[in-house]
Amino acid sequence: MAINKDKNSYTVIFAAIMVVVVGSILAFLASGLKERISENERLEKQQNILYAMGVHENVDQGSVNFIPTDRVAEEFEKYISEQLVVEGNTAKPYDEAYLIDLQKEETLAKKGATRKLPLFVGNKDGKKFYIIPMRGKGLWDAIWGFVALDESMTVQGVYFDHKGETPGLGANIKQRYFMDDFVGESILKGDAYVGVKVAKGNNDPVNKIKDDNEVDAMAGATITGDGISAMIKKSLRMYKPYLETIKSKS
Amino acid sequence: MGLLTKKDASLILDPLADNNPITIQVLGICSALAITAELKASIVMAISVVFVLGVGNVVISLMRNIIPSKIRIIVQLVVVATLVIIVDQVLKAFAYELSKTLAVFVGLIITNCIIMGRFEAFALGNGPWKSFLDGIGNALGYGLILIIVGFFRELLGSGTLLGFKVLGDPVEKTGLYATGYENNGFMIIPPAALIVVGIIIWVQRSRNKALIEDN
Numbered sequence: 001m002a003i004n005k006d007k008n009s010y011t012v013i014f015a016a017i018m019v020v021v022v023g024s025i026l027a028f029l030a031s032g033l034k035e036r037i038s039e040n041e042r043l044e045k046q047q048n049i050l051y052a053m054g055v056h057e058n059v060d061q062g063s064v065n066f067i068p069t070d071r072v073a074e075e076f077e078k079y080i081s082e083q084l085v086v087e088g089n090t091a092k093p094y095d096e097a098y099l100i101d102l103q104k105e106e107t108l109a110k111k112g113a114t115r116k117l118p119l120f121v122g123n124k125d126g127k128k129f130y131i132i133p134m135r136g137k138g139l140w141d142a143i144w145g146f147v148a149l150d151e152s153m154t155v156q157g158v159y160f161d162h163k164g165e166t167p168g169l170g171a172n173i174k175q176r177y178f179m180d181d182f183v184g185e186s187i188l189k190g191d192a193y194v195g196v197k198v199a200k201g202n203n204d205p206v207n208k209i210k211d212d213n214e215v216d217a218m219a220g221a222t223i224t225g226d227g228i229s230a231m232i233k234k235s236l237r238m239y240k241p242y243l244e245t246i247k248s249k250s
Numbered sequence: 251m252g253l254l255t256k257k258d259a260s261l262i263l264d265p266l267a268d269n270n271p272i273t274i275q276v277l278g279i280c281s282a283l284a285i286t287a288e289l290k291a292s293i294v295m296a297i298s299v300v301f302v303l304g305v306g307n308v309v310i311s312l313m314r315n316i317i318p319s320k321i322r323i324i325v326q327l328v329v330v331a332t333l334v335i336i337v338d339q340v341l342k343a344f345a346y347e348l349s350k351t352l353a354v355f356v357g358l359i360i361t362n363c364i365i366m367g368r369f370e371a372f373a374l375g376n377g378p379w380k381s382f383l384d385g386i387g388n389a390l391g392y393g394l395i396l397i398i399v400g401f402f403r404e405l406l407g408s409g410t411l412l413g414f415k416v417l418g419d420p421v422e423k424t425g426l427y428a429t430g431y432e433n434n435g436f437m438i439i440p441p442a443a444l445i446v447v448g449i450i451i452w453v454q455r456s457r458n459k460a461l462i463e464d465n
Contacts, residue, residue, distance in 0.1 A: 011318040018325065022332050029336060033343040040346035060419075069346075 043069045045098045046076040052146035052159040053122040053129040055079050064176055080131075082121035089241040091119060102135040102144070117238055122148070129156055130246060132239055136231025139223040140164045143173065143231060149187065151246055155196060158182045160228065170224030181207045181215040187232075189213055193240050195233035198225035254383075261383040265391035268458060271364045272395040273451045278364040282396055283443040289412050292400030294341075294348055296393025300386060302333045303365050307385030309333075310373035317374075326369045327360070334359045364392055399446045407437030 004010065047066035050056065055075060057065040067075045083097035094100075097118035109115040122129040128151065135144040141163035148156045160173040172178055185196045199214040200222070207215055217225040236243070254262075271277045285291045309329050310317075317325050334357065341349035359365065368388050373381040404410055409417040409427075418425015436442055455461045 005316070005318050006320075011320050014316070014318050015321060015324075018328060022328055026332065026335055029339055033339050036343035037339070037346075040342065044346065 040069075042099065043072050046072045048146055048159045048161065049098060049120055049122075049131055049133075050075060050079060052131050052148040052157045053079065053124060054148070054157045055122075055124060058176070064174065064179075079122050079124055080120050081123050084119045084121065086117040086119050086239055086242045087114070089245050091242055094118065098133075100133075102133060103142070106135070115238070119239065119242070127156075130243070132235060134231050134235035136227050136234065138162050138165045138173075138227040139170050139221075143224070143227055145228075145231070147182070147232065147236075149243070151249070153186055153188045153193075153243065153247055155182045155185045155187065162224070165221070165224050169218070170221040172218055172221065173224060173228060178215075178218060184210040185213060185215060186211065187213070187236055193236060193243070195229065195236055197229045197233075199229075200225075258380065258383055261380060262387035262390070265384075265387040266394060267391075267454075268461065270391045270395065270454075271367075271388050272392055272447065273454055274461065275367075277367055278362050278392050279447070281358055281362060282392075282399060282447060283440045284358075286396055286399040286403050286443050286446075287407065287438050287440075288404045288410075289397065289400040290348070292393075292396040294345070296389070296396050298337045298341075299359060299362065299364070299392055300389040302330065302337060302359055303368060303385040303389040304382055305385075306330055306333050306365060307368055307373040307381040308378045310369045311376060311378040311381035314374050322374070323366075323370075326366060330365050330369070331360050364388055395447065395450060398450060399443050402446050403437045403442055406434050407442070409433050 047069070050067055050072065051064070055067060057067060059065065066072070083094055084091040085094040085097055085100075094116070097116075097120065100116050100118045102118075105115045105117075118133055120131040122131055129148045130150070131146050131148045133144070133146050135142065137143065143160065143162045143165065145158060145160035147158045150156050158179050160179060162171060162173060165171045165173065182196055187193060187195050194213050197214045198217045200217045202209075202212065202214045202216060204212065204214065205216050265271060268274065272279065272282055281295060285295050306329055310326060313325070337359070338349065338357070368385055372384045376384070401411070404412075405416070409415060415425075417431070418427045
């Protein structure tokens with residue numbers, strides 16, 4: 001018996017079978033590769049944290065080179081002395097705090113749960129770094145990053161990344177020239193926590209003025225830049241009580 | 251003739267030169283501009299498209315007699331999206347850094363006009379073996395242009411090839427840089443790809459006058 005392919009029932013059955021087959025192939029693949037993928041993501045977070053505190057293998061003016069994945073676990077052990085979770089003005093140790101999913105925490109916090117705020121303490125050449133993870137919104141999708149502060153609340157290094165900002169424009173937030181501009185800026189204005197703003201027309205294109213809480217914006221990427229400003233402000237605000245105690249100790 | 255008949259061979263060879271998807275049919279330009287700033291990304295994109303188009307053409311060809319014509323475009327989209335997700339997941343597991351560079355563009359393969367074009371124009375009307383050859387041929391033709399563009403953009407823009415400093419060190423001023431040579435920053439931004447593709451089209455058409463449309 002020949003099947004009438006023009007019948008609606010055939011179309012519906014065909015579509016249903018197709019969805020089931022494709023769905024199971026993808027589910028099988030995703031569960032098979034899950035372990036490897038999450039391991040890659042774990043190492044990447046370690047690389048990012050180390051990058052923010054200046055542990056990297058940059059060779060020239062333009063390159064962003066992380067510690068290679070085969071060495072990153074041991075370097076992370078070496079430079080990161082404490083992994084903490086901040087609660088108000090206290091902090092307690094937390095194993096593998098870098099695996100805390102900031103997005104999940106944010107959703108949970110909306111439902112009333114206490115938000116886990118990870119903080120990493122790094123030691124390099126006798127200097128102490130406080131590294132804070134951040135997460136925010138760019139133009140198209142999520143942006144995130146890490147900022148490394150010293151005791152005086154001066155930015156020592158940052159790392160930014162994004163999911164889908166425009167290549168050549170917003171995607172440049174992970175370029176050296178943009179990230180390096182943040183180094184030396186203070187997140188304090190007087191005693192207020194203002195963060196660091198990505199500002200248009202701040203008359204400081206080479207970023208010589210370090211006490212204005214501003215870095216020069218990227219042309220053509222206003223919304224991504226504003227996203228960075230908002231992300232820094234919002235993320236640091238939650239750590240304020242604890243950062244105060246660090247500052248008063250120094 | 252051994253494995254391939256003359257007609258089969260032309261399915262693979264034509265898209266490499268006189269019926270190239272990028273330079274003659276002007277398809278798939280978007281990704282050719284976007285990811286060719288370095289050779290490595292070009293090569294990976296080329297391999298991914300060879301995989302997706304080769305396998306996709308075979309799958310569509312095998313299903314061509316049972317696909318209900320009312321929803322054939324949707325079926326094509328599902329097939330290509332599935333293959334792209336497979337490529338994406340495999341890259342994430344085995345070449346993580348690369349998958350981050352390609353992240354946006356791997357998704358864009360789904361909308362790559364070459365793929366839908368070959369499904370619709372060839373695989374729906376031909377057997378699996380022919381469709382496989384056609385898919386590989388077109389993907390290689392696309393990949394070839396990508397690699398040529400990537401080669402020149404990385405060489406002239408960053409002075410490297412696959413990350414190796416072939417022209418010397420621009421900071422230490424060794425090699426070619428000792429003579430005062432500088433990298434051309436323009437080559438790194440997307441419009442440079444347009445110019446390289448333009449030059450390829452120009453060279454190709456001046457060598458084969460039959461390709462010039464008269465109007």
